[in-house]
Amino acid sequence: MTEYKLALVGFGGVNRALAQLIAERNQQWKTELGFTLKIVGVTDLFLGSVMNRHGLDAASLTRLPATQGAMAQLPGGTVDALNETVIKDCGADIIAEATFTNPVDGEPATSFCRWALERGKHVVTTNKGPIALHGAELKALAQRNNVAFEYEGSVMSGTPVIRLAKQSLAGSVITGFEGILNGTSNFVLTCMEGGLGFAEAVSQAQALGYAEADPTADVAGHDVRLKVVILANELLDAKLTINDVTCSGIASLSLDDIEKARHDNARWKLIGAATRQADGSISASVEPRLLSNDHPLASISGATNAVSFTSELLGAVTVSGPGAGRTETAFALLSDIIHIHQSATRKQEHNQ
Ligand SMILES: NC(=O)c1ccc[n+]([C@@H]2O[C@H](COP(=O)([O-])OP(=O)(O)OC[C@H]3O[C@@H](n4cnc5c(N)ncnc54)[C@H](O)[C@@H]3O)[C@@H](O)[C@H]2O)c1
């Protein structure tokens, strides 16, 4: 039986939900998945940190109040966020990185990933910054250190998109994609269709755990821009930076615009897209588009997301599912860990 020692970096909605899954399902995973998880370190800017090589009680962690310095309430805990010590020295095999996404330079999360990979630890993350802004460097670092760098939750939360497209659509020759790639903005647009004002709808998305720490990233399109870069670089072999993606968000849409669209049997959607052009270059954009109600993406509502891949051999292949949510995104971290375990198991079998 394999037991992976896990450190949680950032203990907000997503990693707290992962701790909850561990508290509730670890024994079930032993038989279903062939491994269990032991949390040996947690660190958070606001809450502080705690380490124990023998394991921390996941249920107790989930009950910790979300108050400043709360980790100090646990045996051995401190109000200080000892990020570097936890990442490098708490004895973890896997670092689950879920701190704020920084859409400008990806820091400090990128440094957290570097520290872990340099120390020979696998990294699973839902943070879009490190991948969109420093993906090639981090993937090379992981390869050099013979560890995994997995980030399925960075696009469409727990809905499988990156691995599905890379593995199951391999050989189909993906030439582009368009999608609704931000749960918050789609939720806001859906609420506005029901007559709710923009600001109230954003507040609801925050309360439900969909929004970024600064929801401007959601509504201004910056979050989708990171996801377009991630998908284009992964699936179209592009080398895009955020500056290659034109970007506008939904903040300029009024209740009147939305009502007028309804009257015309159409809906406004924030669409992220990338396409390979005839000369091989990739064009990419994020913008609100008016879709007629019979467009496949028009009926995607609330925090649900969808992406439609265009491929030479299959035409359009569309995947839809949760695009945000604490437990949904924690599942993405679990799916990354499952992938790490399955790869390790295959390698062991191959070497026998
Ligand atoms: N919530 C979702 O639906 C969702 C979906 C997909 C991806 N993501 C991404 O996952 C990550 C986590 O999301 P979340 O909803 O848990 O966010 P959150 O804001 O609830 O939690 C983030 C936590 O990270 C901590 N933190 C921030 N900077 C830190 C630092 N320098 N050192 C240590 N701790 C730090 C904060 O104190 C906070 O507790 C974000 O990058 C987000 O973009 C979230």
Ligand SMILES: N[C@@H](CCO)C(=O)O
């Ligand atoms: N804030 C993001 C989280 C998922 O990346 C969203 O609403 O889609």
